Amino acid sequence: MKLADKKIGWSVNEMAQKVAMDIYDGAYVNLGIGMPELVAGYIPEGREVIYHTENGLLGMGKIAEPGMEDPELVNAGKKYVTAIPGAAYFNHAESFAMIRGGHINICVLGAYQVSEEGDLANWSTGNPDDIPAVGGAMDLVAGVETIFVITKHCTKSGESKIVKQCTYPLTGKSVVSRIYSDLAILEVINKRLFVKELAPGVTFEYLQKKSDARLYMD
Amino acid sequence: MKLADKKIGWSVNEMAQKVAMDIYDGAYVNLGIGMPELVAGYIPEGREVIYHTENGLLGMGKIAEPGMEDPELVNAGKKYVTAIPGAAYFNHAESFAMIRGGHINICVLGAYQVSEEGDLANWSTGNPDDIPAVGGAMDLVAGVETIFVITKHCTKSGESKIVKQCTYPLTGKSVVSRIYSDLAILEVINKRLFVKELAPGVTFEYLQKKSDARLYMD
């Protein structure tokens, strides 16, 4: 992005806050590694959200305080975390039964690319030099009720991550419900991307220019 | 059977004792409802056997003492039982994972009929007036390492239960390893029935006469 772009759009924390606003009271939520983890910090007061981490904990709490880290209490990103009162530990088969069985309400994931049909690519750039690694991403998109993506609208080199068709290997097809980028909130409706909210200073025209996918407004 | 028959053969308790002799130290054992339950009383001293009951208990102990019955601690026959120290409770999916996954070493079952190929019929007489009920029998014969059958050699009306081919609906095909009847111990080897031991007063010829199946001796 050009220097001028810096003044418009949401910060990463504001993006996380936008996601948090859409997480309802009582939801069971799985947060992906990286940017999605920020969401937990912005859940509005009065809402109780239970966090699932696929490595075997329902009721994940905050990141462990320095000095209180337990190498046997980690999240899916292998960060040291805590457990809330009322938490439960379980094995991997049970944990992915929760995911695949549709019991998790919302999962927030990062993305390399999201297509206008809601296809998600977030596990492999397809670069043959990279070590392939998938983790639980494909299980999450296949099983969780609602998939939110939180992502910068464009890559560092300025290419749009909101694309007509993913060129990177897919994580899942038609799985994303909503995209929270630094420029807008987009909703996938009937295989089309609708603008739900524009970030401050962002016009529809500007957003379309920054998007490879065709966008619609209600 | 004629009156004269009464003097020969093993009693039910002796049959149970014969089965018990063949249950090795450290075995995980599931005992069917009825006659098989007697086996637990005859395990030779010095052998430790862990009993599995498919309704969710590993480490089943003796039948509950009068006055100590707990309606929430029962065996597969819905009798009030106890649990030994070192027992574990689990749900039905886990319990049948133990069975189907081949983790139980020995299961002792009753029979309507056993064929010379080791086919077992023990769940339905095929009578259309009967209420069909199968329970865990088919899972046990499909999953447990070794199936022992304990049964009277003949029905009350004198028909042999050791048959060429089962006429009753099957529980499983080629599943029985050994039959402990009141007249003999028979072993299924390569789809043939070999006499392993004759009960007191029983000759091979007499046993063959009481059997519909063809018998062999080593």
Add this chain to the structure above:
Amino acid sequence: MINKIVKSIEVAVADVFDGATVMISGFGEAGSPVELIHALVDNGAKNLTIVSNNAGSGNVGLAALIENRQVRKIICSFPRTAISVVFPEMYRSGKIELELVPQGTLAERIRAAGAGISAFYTQTSVDTPLAEGKEKRDFDNKTHVLEHAIKADFSLVKCLGADKYGNLIYNKTARNFGPIMCMAAKTTIVQAKNILDVGEIDPECVITPGIFVKRVVIITNPADESKLVAEKRRYP
């Protein structure tokens, strides 16, 4: 804020609708949610498909539900019990349909539904009448049958204790089908003997995590089904 505990058992089962598939926990009386079943009798929903290991005893609990003509079909491993009168009568007169399933296959089909597995292959029932009409396939040179997940609209489950998040613990062999039925239904309704504080259950010992539970009703003194049967009680 999350509080799954509902005040009345009527409210707990109020949305069970005609034609619903309802799982009912228990192995005989152990784990059978008698009070929830009786609330379902009062609710009156008809044409139910019931998934339960047994088919009830005497004239209470599941037997009462069947006797009240609310059950179109039962999926079950062992409908025959010593003191079962209602089901045999209804079955012989063609008033109830029975799908007989081996007990382990029943448990696994329920668990599969809860775990998002649509179908699986097992050797159980191969070469028996219960495999007739089922798709067969060999793995490692052994014949298997294809079995499908059983999903439910509702599960009625009995447990020992629950907290407001819906975390559950069970008592001994009354656990049986409870945990997997909690997983397999869109709406899981639990009757618990005790209400527990959040955090009172050791997180290492939670048997059903709250995510699988929608509503909890506290029944402090649940009836022993066998006592009701012995006393020849009827419901309603």
Add this chain to the structure above:
Amino acid sequence: MINKIVKSIEVAVADVFDGATVMISGFGEAGSPVELIHALVDNGAKNLTIVSNNAGSGNVGLAALIENRQVRKIICSFPRTAISVVFPEMYRSGKIELELVPQGTLAERIRAAGAGISAFYTQTSVDTPLAEGKEKRDFDNKTHVLEHAIKADFSLVKCLGADKYGNLIYNKTARNFGPIMCMAAKTTIVQAKNILDVGEIDPECVITPGIFVKRVVIITNPADESKLVAEKRRYP
């Protein structure tokens, strides 16, 4: 009489043979049986197929086993970690084969082996490169892939406590793959931090019943893999 506790870790892994399939518990370092893996390095068995969620860090534990050229193939969901050097080198130079499996499918395939389920249908990975070459089938109008059980000859598992029957408890998220790997192997070898008396574990809270465990070795002070990696330790 039953006593699954063996005195020496060498004896515990002595029968692991060339070409064996070995499952190794853990999610990163949490639950990774470092001492058992090192004993397997000492054992020297070659051409192993390893089933493990990750592919090791630094030059200890699973990374040491790979570096020692004992692993022909790894079945794994996430072989890439920040401090993983050994696997990437071996993989790029074609010295190790990788079967990449989605994490939930990996867990379910292991559980299936333990539960006597030969194969199952799941929607996970449909329409992705990981579904290529896999058999597809529709259920409820949704495409599924057929996934097969992964059986093992041995499992190496770390837990918190064990009694002589082999009943196990785990610690927090170090539980992860342990319980299902215990189920899926012919011979399950466990390293436990604590030895417990029989009956000390509440029968309601046994996580792995002893039936799934063959041998237990007590490792009172297991190494933290991350510390070994930070100290740039190597094994042997």
